[in-house]
Amino acid sequence: MPQIPETIHELTVGQLSARSGAAVSALHFYETKGLISSRRTTGNQRRYHRDALRRVAFVRAAQRVGIPLATIREALAELPEERTPTREDWARLSEAWRAELDERIKQLNRLRDHLTDCIGCGCLSLDTCVLSNPDDAFGERRSGSRLLVEKKTGRGSGNRRPAPATPRAGSPTGKAAPETPGGCR
Numbered sequence: 001m002p003q004i005p006e007t008i009h010e011l012t013v014g015q016l017s018a019r020s021g022a023a024v025s026a027l028h029f030y031e032t033k034g035l036i037s038s039r040r041t042t043g044n045q046r047r048y049h050r051d052a053l054r055r056v057a058f059v060r061a062a063q064r065v066g067i068p069l070a071t072i073r074e075a076l077a078e079l080p081e082e083r084t085p086t087r088e089d090w091a092r093l094s095e096a097w098r099a100e101l102d103e104r105i106k107q108l109n110r111l112r113d114h115l116t117d118c119i120g121c122g123c124l125s126l127d128t129c130v131l132s133n134p135d136d137a138f139g140e141r142r143s144g145s146r147l148l149v150e151k152k153t154g155r156g157s158g159n160r161r162p163a164p165a166t167p168r169a170g171s172p173t174g175k176a177a178p179e180t181p182g183g184c185r
Contacts, residue, residue, distance in 0.1 A: 010047040013038075020056040027056070034073050035059050051084040058085045066104060067097055 017024045030036045031046075036055050038046040055076065062072045075093050079085060085093075 009050055010039075011050060011052065013046045013048070016048045016052055016056065019053055020060070022056055022060060030056065030059060033069055035069065035076060054084040058090065061090075062093075062097075065094075065097070065101060067100075071097070071100075 011019070013024050013027055016022075016027055020027075022030075027036065027048075031038060036048065036052045036059075038048045038052075041047060058076070059069075059072055062075075063069070076085065079089065
């Protein structure tokens, strides 16, 4: 990692990239999102203040734990006069983000558990599976391996009713199979 003398207060995009470990394209992206800022030279080259190193480190650490860039930008905007985040800032913000991360962990655990159940049920229904089609409104009313399509009952009436159920392929009775314990239908 190249060392930059303390007397240099501004960094080129290449120097900032080399020191921060972020790709030049990522730095440009961070700048377009308002996470870091630069000034332009007379030759239209970007120059970043040395403080950008800490801001980039802050952004990358927050991204690693799954914080969205919009949330990171809001956090950086709260700092007075766009100053560089401190250890205390990180402690305060990470505490606020903890509840959000805990909720994501719960969601991922639920997804993992449904995945195990879904694989175990063997329905292989991509149309009604709670993992691949989580907002299947028709699946709440009927089971089967096909998504039901609603048809209008009259011109402009706005009334809708589900089309008749399509028999499940391979079913000896031709009837739709009941919902399985894993949540797949």
